[in-house]
Amino acid sequence: MRKIGILFGQENTFPQAFIDRVNEKIKDQGIKNMIAEAVLIETVEQAKSDEYAVIIDRISQDVPFYRAFLKNAAITGTAVINNPFWWSADEKFFNNALAEKVGVPVPKTFILPTSHRPPDTDENSFRNMKFPFNWEKMFETVGFPAYMKPHDGGGWKSVYRVESPEDLWTKHGETENLVMMLQEEINFTEYFRCYVLNTDKVHIMQYEPRNPHHLRYVIDGSPVKQDTLDLVEKYCIRLNKALGYDFNTVEFAIRDGVPYAIDFCNPAPDADIHSVGQENFDWIVENAANMAIEKAKQYKKGKMNLTWGTFVKNQITGKKTPLK
Numbered sequence: 248m249r250k251i252g253i254l255f256g257q258e259n260t261f262p263q264a265f266i267d268r269v270n271e272k273i274k275d276q277g278i279k280n281m282i283a284e285a286v287l288i289e290t291v292e293q294a295k296s297d298e299y300a301v302i303i304d305r306i307s308q309d310v311p312f313y314r315a316f317l318k319n320a321a322i323t324g325t326a327v328i329n330n331p332f333w334w335s336a337d338e339k340f341f342n343n344a345l346a347e348k349v350g351v352p353v354p355k356t357f358i359l360p361t362s363h364r365p366p367d368t369d370e371n372s373f374r375n376m377k378f379p380f381n382w383e384k385m386f387e388t389v390g391f392p393a394y395m396k397p398h399d400g401g402g403w404k405s406v407y408r409v410e411s412p413e414d415l416w417t418k419h420g421e422t423e424n425l426v427m428m429l430q431e432e433i434n435f436t437e438y439f440r441c442y443v444l445n446t447d448k449v450h451i452m453q454y455e456p457r458n459p460h461h462l463r464y465v466i467d468g469s470p471v472k473q474d475t476l477d478l479v480e481k482y483c484i485r486l487n488k489a490l491g492y493d494f495n496t497v498e499f500a501i502r503d504g505v506p507y508a509i510d511f512c513n514p515a516p517d518a519d520i521h522s523v524g525q526e527n528f529d530w531i532v533e534n535a536a537n538m539a540i541e542k543a544k545q546y547k548k549g550k551m552n553l554t555w556g557t558f559v560k561n562q563i564t565g566k567k568t569p570l571k
Contacts, residue, residue, distance in 0.1 A: 249300040249543045252286035254313060256306035261518040261532065265303065268536040281543055288316060296320040300546035301539050302327050303494065305515045308334070308401065326542045326552035328493040329514035333559070338399030340428050342490065342512050345558060349489045351482045352507045354431040357385045358398055363423045386412055389431045395419065398428045401513065408432075433507045435500035437471060439479055440464070442516070442531055443495045445538045446487040446554070449480045450530045452523070454498065464524050479506050486511050491556025493538065 251269055255262040262285065269283035286302060296319045304327055307313040317331040346353045360376065395407040395415060405425060409415040419427065440454035440463075453465035483497045486508060496516035499506040518535075520528040546552055 249281045249546055250298060251281070251283040251301045251303075251539045251543050252299045253283070253303040254286040254306055254317070256309060258305060258519055260520040260528070262305065264520075264528070264532045265535055265539075268532050269539055272536055272540060276540075278540070278544075281540070283539070291316050291319060293319060294323060296323045296325065297548065299325050300543045300552075301325065303535065303539060304328060304331065307331065308515055321551070321553055324547070324549050324552055326546060326554075328539075328542070328554075329495070330491060330493075330553045330555065332553070333491055333555070334514050337490070337512060339396070339510075339512050340398040343428075343508075345489055346486060346508050346511070349485050351486055352505055354433055354507055354509070355389050356428050356430045357389065359395070359419065359427045359429055361422070361424050361426055362419045365424055382412065385429055389429055392432050394430045394432060395422075395427050396430065397422075398426045400425075433500040433502050433509065435502050435507075437475070437501040439499045439501075439506075441479065441483050441497045441499070442527075442534075443483045443487045443492065443497055444531075444534050445493055445541075446491065446556075447484045448534055448538070449483045450527070450534070451476055451479055451483075452527055456498075461522055464522065464527060466524060475501060475504070475506070482506055482508060487556075489556050489558045491554045491559065493542075493554050494535065 253262050253265055266283045266285065273281050273283070286299065296316070299320060302317065302320060302325055304313070304317055307317055314331055314335065317327050318335075321327045321331055340356065340358050343353045343356050360380065364372070391412075392408055392410050393415075395409050395418060397405050400406075405422060407418045409418055409429075415429070438454050438456060440452050442450040442452070453468035453471070455463055455465055479499050482499065486497060487495055490511075492514055494514060494516070495511065496513040497511040498509045500509050501507075517523060518528065518531050523531070542552070
């Protein structure tokens with residue numbers, strides 16, 4: 248029996264809709280020995296976890312126990328979506344650097360030292376850091392107003408808009424041990440949030456991040472130039488091919504006709520019907536179900552069935568072609 252599981256937390260609409268749709272498609276297609284269900288964990292023993300062919304992960308970013316469970320499942324052959332090894336190592340600042348290398352525009356960005364010393368460190372721990380830090384270079388490059396956000400964060404947590412150096416230092420002091428990055432503000436005319444499945448299946452949604460959360464997905468928005476949509480889709484695929492995410496969202500802010508990738512590290516993105524709306528919800532349920540069934544069909548017992556992006560794969564194969 249090839250089982251497709253979904254691991255989830257507080258969300259209520261997507262998981263059951265996904266399970267139901269997968270099982271409907273399995274029945275309609277006459278697929279034998281395949282079923283979708285909610286993951287149920289009784290024990291986790293090292294190197295023994297071959298119950299599921301595929302697991303859709305919607306919660307391990309908040310529950311370290313689940314992350315350990317998923318890595319154990321992956322090493323025994325489960326196709327975990329998204330790859331828990333890469334998701335554990337990944338962070339936004341590195342992703343920005345990778346985006347530049349593959350030719351996707353991103354805001355000018357610097358990483359900042361923590362405002363408080365990490366536990367078990369003292370002044371000797373920072374002898375490789377030049378004092379005073381070159382704040383002026385960052386301010387001249389990025390400009391004000393700017394955004395300060397965690398270098399590995401998500402969910403719009405601890406995101407600050409800073410108006411001046413003094414405002415930055417005040418707010419930076421509140422972040423304590425968080426490693427923050429300072430990022431150029433993109434004054435956009437259009438903004439998109441895009442689902443990307445299986446690294447190359449793209450659904451572009453008009454989005455307004457300045458609205459309250461339940462009003463951010465734009466229904467019946469103004470027409471968008473096809474050239475812009477085509478470029479956004481191309482950049483979505485380019486980023487996800489490099490990163491290797493099977494289930495992600497990518498956000499783009501359009502300035503002077505150029506799509507700037509703002510946020511593209513979302514391996515458990517919002518899929519709740521009450522925020523994304525019926526049309527977007529239907530798309531993500533249908534296409535996530537298709538992807539899960541495809542992964543389950545491709546499953547090879549005892550083999551590594553994870554997706555690795557070209558950034559990692561090229562290092563293993565020794566491929567020397569440019570990233571762009």
